[in-house]
Amino acid sequence: MSRRVGVYVCHCGSNIAGTIDCEAVARAVGERVADVAVSRDYKFMCSSLGQSMIQEDIEKEKLDRVVVAACSPHLHEKTFRRACSNAGLNPYLMQMVNVREHISWVTKDQVEATRKATAMVTGAVERVKRQEALEPQYVPVNPATLVVGGGIAGLQTAIEIAEFGHPVYVVEREPSIGGHMAQFDKTFPTLDCSACILTPRMSEAGQHDCIHLLTWSELESVSGSVGNFKVRVRKKARYVNSEICTGCGVCEEKCPIKVVDDVFEAGLGIRKAIYMPFPQAVPKMPVIDTAHCIWFVRGKCRACEIFCPTKAIAFDQKDEIVELEVGNIVLATGYDLFDCRRLPQYGYGRLDNVFTSLEFERMCNAAGPTGGRIVLRDRETEPRSVAVIHCVGSRDKRTNEYCSATCCMAALKFGHLVRERIGAEVYSFYIDIRTFSKDYDEFYQRVMDEGVHFVRGRVAEVTDVPRSPAEEGKLVVQCEDTLLGVQRRIPVDMVILMGALEPRADARDLALEAGISCSMNGWFTERHPKLDPVATMTDGVFLAGACQGPKDIPSSVAQGAAAAARILGMITRGRVEIEPVVATIDEERCSGCRICNALCPFHAIEFDEARHVSHVQASLCKGCGTCVAACPAQVIRGAHFMNEQIFAEIEGLLADAWSDVSEPVAAFAAGGVDD
Amino acid sequence: MTDLEFQPKIIGFLCNWCSYRAADLAGSTRTRYAPNVRYVRVMCSGRVDPAFVMKALSLGADGVLVAGCHPGECHYLEQNYKTMRRMTMLQHTLRQLGVEEGRVRLVWASAAEGHRLAKAIDEMVDRIRSLGPLRWPAGWQERPEVLAAIERVASEHASAAQEVAT
Known part of the structure; x- marks a missing residue:
């Protein structure tokens, strides 16, 4: 040679x-x-x-x-x-x-x-x-796209792709699309109302010919590869016939059961056992919560069925599995808020007037449980002083070491809202203020001018045990002011904890199903941290929004749009190139031992019972070479990574x-x- | 460093997705570490046939590093678990052959962990430097019958490989 x-x-x-x-x-x-x-x-x-x-x-x-x-x-x-x-x-x-x-x-x-x-x-x-x-090698690209998650990032992707006339399926776990943004009152730094900018997008998605919403649904499994994925989606039973429900809301009105809503209202408000999470929900259709509905618990009531003007209540509905074929998948599953109970020194869950950031968002929202009034847990008293504690569960070796990126701006926004609405004193306890984006630092300057007090230092504890008469009946925030170099105790009426953004509790399961990886912290891993923050290591699977890492609304929207552009490019081209790095089995020399069969997590190796040999399906093979290394007869060839x-x-x-x-x-x- | 100091020669198998990128990152962040590991890129640590390790040791490597994605983070979902199994078995065999602990190492390094890979390599180089050259099997290059046997096996391998190729 x-x-x-x-x-x-x-x-x-x-x-x-x-x-x-x-x-x-x-x-x-x-x-x-x-x-x-x-x-x-x-x-x-x-x-x-x-x-x-x-x-x-x-x-x-x-x-x-x-x-x-x-x-x-x-x-x-x-x-x-x-x-x-x-x-x-x-x-x-x-x-x-x-x-x-x-x-x-x-x-x-x-x-x-x-x-x-x-x-x-x-x-x-x-x-x-x-x-x-x-x-x-080339494979054709199915023009349909699956978007997992109906928050602002997923909606952006869905709408941009649908605008070009390609079908998009949006799978949303909750009864309505909208995600976290639907819970917010104002958005920083412009202070425009969140609902005013989000709900038009939601109804656009709801009414679009090319967008198919699968709400109250969860992704079950993903198989196939870029261009030709097969996905199974579980449509959970709503117990409401979607064909005839008009969304009038009579059922909700008549339902006698009140339940604390810890998803949409963050535990601050109540809903019924049959409910729509919020008035602008899309689709405008309720679901029955079987854990609380009297019919499901004790076999009685059926008030909703009796009063429904269109007879849309369907107690016998069952979960349904929908099978879809799509060319690309976008994961836009967002984040979970840090459980502030994990830091007991801040008293959340123990001290009444300690709130999480999401609770405070709902409190500020005019459609929220307090009608937009900033009040203490008794629902009457307006606080005269409020402490905002940054980095709860972020930048902390005991919980998460990363910065959650959005909380500084949200804390500034809260400071502004408190000053504007009730004029109370606001103390913002920070480690560093991070206002890194366009118009963000200007907002910080503005909030300082509005009289919010900034105290630099990580809060040691929040306590209701007074040390002086001035602290009687107050929550006392104990903190080392690192600029003054002294310990300070500041008595306040209300404390807001700026909880960290964390990966969804089940993010790793989804990652495994979609064949992508997670970072050590649990965020989905992008293909390249700088040059390709949208794609993943698995071709045809893209990321949008906070599931890839803490992100604010503008960045989520930008990433959602970027994912759409990438997918539109693939759809327009019509075919996708696949690296020819795959395994092949020399069937003449295969002994049929089947050792390789169990090694392939992509089920690319089939066993031909009749001929008693194994065979690799090239379209499913990802080219890892594990079977090549395992074959005792050395008759599997890993193209481009051959033994010789x-x-x-x-x-x-x-x-x-x-x-x-x-x-x-x-x-x-x-x-x-x-x- | 003097020219006379023992410079171990180590072969490092890096998976394309995590550890190769970790080595890239160590480079772009100018993390200094011992230049004794010569890399082979494979798509997955699961591609590392124990025969590769034996081949490297028999050709004069003083140690072999196999690096992959962390368990649960494999680009190919779970193939690094298979690497783990193989390496455990291989290390068992190597112990029986008298190859000291620490000459063959499995390391996990994600694409974000250049420093971790660098640190593992430095530790490994130090360890092997203290063990000295492997020269395995001892003194074989002075024994004509061993050389002849190797020659024979190699030509059989080559012809077998040729057969596979055709």
Whole structure:
């Protein structure tokens, strides 16, 4: 097997050449490694001059393999594959070596860096000689899209895609779409009313020809892959016939059972056993809460059925499984609010007048449980002083180390609302104020001008045990004021805890179902933290909103729109390219032991009972290679990661292994690889 | 560092999705660590056939690192659990062959944990440096019968591989 390999070592300015002797690497590999026809070093391989150098060599020197030693293949593999392709060389006959991130940027030892680079380039040459030409595969893209989560991020995605006439299914767990934004009163920093900007979007989604809302529904399972997913959705029984219900609300009025609403009203308000979470709900249709409905608990009542003018109550309804076929999936499942009971020193759940941020949002909302009045738990007394505690469950090693990003602005908003509506004194206890976005810091300045007091320091505790007459009957906030360097005790009537944003409790289950990963904190992992915050590692699965990390409304909307744009691009193109890195089984030599069958989590390996052999379905195979490593007969081929390719790479990497360890290593760089 | 100091040669298998990116991140954040690990990129740590590890050790590597995504974070859902099983078995075998603990290591590093990978590598290099070169099996390169046997096995492998390829 004789090959003509071209080796190109990039200097990346001084990024690589500052540590690695690129010229010595190119020379050593060129002189000592068999089949290397051309070996060069160049200042910037990714520049158009660098690329055309490769292209010219492929044509003039008749190269049939190329090795580029430069940066991470995650950055420039596409660039160099394209360069090869342009010169008529199959892109899979090019191998990259990452000598920048993996060598020159992590060490200052020039001798060892040069030695490691030489070894890794040698490994790549040995590997590339055994690489095979592969053709990318294409699959058609189903134009339908599934959006999981009907909050503002999911709605944005759904509406943008539907505007182009493509069908979108929105799966929402709650009885109505709207998400957290529907619970809010005002939105920072503009202070426009949340409902005023959200409800038009909700009804647009509800009425759109191309948007199919599946509310009170949950995603059961996902199978298939990009372009052709099959999903199962459980439509939970509403016990209301959606065909004939008019949403008049008589049932709700007549229902005798009152239940504390800890979802929409955050525990501050009540609802009935048959209920719509809020008046602008979309779809405008109630559900029956079977845990509290007298009919389901004790077999009596049926008041709603008796009074319903259209006879829409259907007690015999059952859960229904809906099967959908979609080309792409967007996860927009949002966040859970931190359970403030986990920090007992702040007294939530024990001290009456300690509220969570979500409770306070509902309290400020004119449609909320207090009709928009800011009052204490007794529902009568207006507080004369309010403490707002930042970072409850955020930036805290005991709970979550991350910053929840939205709470500073929400706390400023609360400060403003209290000053504006009741004129009470407001104390904002912060670690750092983070007002990072457009017009946010201006809002901070404005709230300071409005007379909110800012105290820098993490609150130690909130207590109702007085130490002086002034503290009698008050909640006392104990805190070290780190600007003054003193301990302070500030008596207030009301405390608001700015709870952290946390991943949904079941986010990991959904991630597993959708085949994506979560960060250590439980947020969904994006494809690239900077360059691709919308896609995931699984093709065809995209992220929008706070499920990827704490995010405010503008960022959620932007990400939702970005996900829509990506999907529209795929729908317009009509087909999607799949890396041809898949496993294949040599059925002639398969013994039918079935060891590989159980190893594949994607169910890509089928067993042919009649012929007693296993078979890989290429469209389901994701190319991990686990079965390849497990086959006792070694008859599974993992394309592009074949045993002989990897063995050859290891040999190349260790070509210098038996050189005398006491030999001055500089000689290695100059002299090249020991054969 | 003197030229005479023992520089262990370690082969590191990195999975494409987490640990390779962790190594990328260690680079972009200029985290300094020992340059003794020579990387092989695989799509998943589950691709690492124990034979790769044995091959590396027999070709003169002083240690082998296998790095993958954290359990529960595998890009291929659960394949790193299979890596874990294999590595446990392999380490058991290596112990019986007299290969010291610490020469073959499994490390989890997410794409956000460049520092973690770097730290694990530094620890591993220190450990292997204190153990000295593996030279495994001891002195085989001076024994013609071993060389002949290796040659024979290698050519059988090559012809088997050729057979698979055709």
